[in-house]
Amino acid sequence: MNRYQALLDRQKAFFLEDATKGIEWRLDQLDRMERLLRENQQAFCDALYEDFRKPPFEQRFEITVPLGVIDYYRRNLAELMKPQPVEIPKGLEATGNRGLILKEPYGVTLVIGPFNAPILLLLDPAIAALAAGNTVVLKPANTTPRVAALFQQLVPLYFEPEAVSIVTGGREEISALLELPWDFIFFTGSTAVAKVVMRAAAEHLTPMVLELGGQNPTVVDATANLDIAVDRIAWGHNAISGQWCIAPGYVYVHRSIADEFIARLKRSLVAMYGEDPSQSPDFARMISTHDAERVASYILPEKVVHGGRFDVPGRYVEPTVLYPSSWDDPAMQQEIFGPVLPVLPYDDLKDVVETIKRKPKSLAAYIFSKDQAAIDYFLGSVSFGGGCANQTNLHCWIDSLPFGGVGSSGMGKYYGKAGFDALSNTKAMLIGNPDVPLDVFPPYAGKDIDATLRLFG
Structure with missing residues (x-):
């Protein structure tokens, strides 16, 4: 038994x-x-x-x-x-x-x-x-x-x-x-x-x-407030050492602002976690050595623009930014669930949307933009569980917003x-009136069937 x-x-x-x-x-x-x-x-x-x-x-x-x-x-x-x-x-x-x-x-x-x-x-x-x-x-x-x-x-x-x-x-x-x-x-x-x-x-x-969960997309277009965007992405991705099902999984940033985005993102990470995040009281550890090793394997040294250090026995992976990333990179093949953030440059939002739409549907998605038409296009075209515009992660704490995934x-x-x-x-x-007859029963010969059916129309 x-x-x-x-x-x-x-x-x-x-x-x-x-x-x-x-x-x-x-x-x-x-x-x-x-x-x-x-x-x-x-x-x-x-x-x-x-x-x-x-x-x-x-x-x-x-x-x-x-x-x-x-x-x-x-x-x-x-x-x-x-x-x-x-x-x-x-x-x-x-x-x-x-x-x-x-x-x-x-x-x-x-x-x-x-x-x-x-x-x-x-x-x-x-x-x-x-x-x-x-x-x-x-x-x-x-x-x-x-x-x-x-x-x-x-x-x-x-x-x-x-x-x-x-x-x-x-x-x-x-x-x-x-x-x-x-x-x-x-x-x-x-x-x-x-x-x-x-x-x-x-x-x-x-x-x-x-x-x-899933690999949650984030888009930063040329109109975005970069100071707002980098702080919210840096925190949203690295809270719980990236082990958050709604964390931004990767970032598409418009090529015209990509260098500035990277520079400000690096400054934001240092401001939050210091030059050595292993000493920060605000940075968690990976749940296991297996997961630390898995996430560390996504770090391509030639693409590291920030971070990159790890200590597998200590279950530590530093907040890391990879740029320029591509869909062939190991970090883009699955949900990272750790503090390694791939950043991809883009030229046309339509191309980005078409790419995301062909990937598995994510639990969350985010867009940073001041262009309402771009926000509406992204939200209307990409299927995901829930998310934010010009914000990350906080939608999951609001009891009036239903939370969950799709696909x-x-x-x-x-x-x-x-x-x-x-x-x-x-x-x-359907609560019927016990005293008013409603004749929907056979035999139907001689009955006005159309009149009876209109009761339900």
Whole structure:
């Protein structure tokens, strides 16, 4: 028997009692999650630093963002849970029928989190699931062992196991979990692992959200404010040592400003991380020596215009800029997920757009420009999950903006209302008038069929 079957059965039995469907239970779970975060904030920050030297700002936003999500649901939950009247054909409405959408929880939800934001990207989906009335089993990343151990210690202190439970471990544990018929799966991670999760879910027709990644394009045109652009790209690409699914993956810069862009980008990197970023308290480490070695292999010495140093045993890769890059370079063949930034010159935005459109769809994309026509053309032509104009990365912290990918960068959206909707079954209802006849039944001979059909038109 599967070692986690009893865990699933326990949560399923509790869910089938309908205890999770009322607003009181949901608000109580949100309160518990808030207490878990607030009362253990320093312990979480310390664990993040121990796992991969995450700097203070990046530690704090892993706490602050989930607290903001809790606050959103607390303020809006009553409205989100209300039945939603919808328009129906006037003929049916005239006979006393009405349309209604109900939101109901799926049931027992498995949330598999990643290493790069091991608190935020585990808890944000879990908070949405609880707000929507689901029970939750959390699976934190095994590559952040201090954070995972802290969750394992704290979750049983704040939650009843039939509401929220936690499973730690690696590939063996995930494989066992994926054998089971969950009511919903929320996975954040790589495309390769997502395919494994999706195949397992297909065995039980389990619905899911996949939040993945990709090589996120960034365009800087000749009209851009370069001082603004370089700061936002330098930070957006190098936060969490580049291990951010929405980090700018590469930059297309107009040839007429390319030299100036490179010069200002270098100055920005030094201003942020110093001449020796290995000594900066604001620069994280790679999650493993394997990943440090992988990212270091993308560094072509002849194209390094900034950085280029690395220490694989120390899991350190310096913020590095490669210029001029091309699509034949190793760094352009996949998502880098590290602090190596390829920069490509371009002459015609149309050529750039046509190239990007033929690549796998990315989770994010960015454009820096003062030309609204150019911005509109880029946003209208390139398909991606979400992004920014004249900004990077911050769209993923705003609960009114649905977050998620498209194509190989994921499926489904969450955050705010979108998260509640994603973790809820949309139950569409036609409520009939019990006292007004509506004859749509055979025999049809002698009946005005056209008049009956007009009820639905």
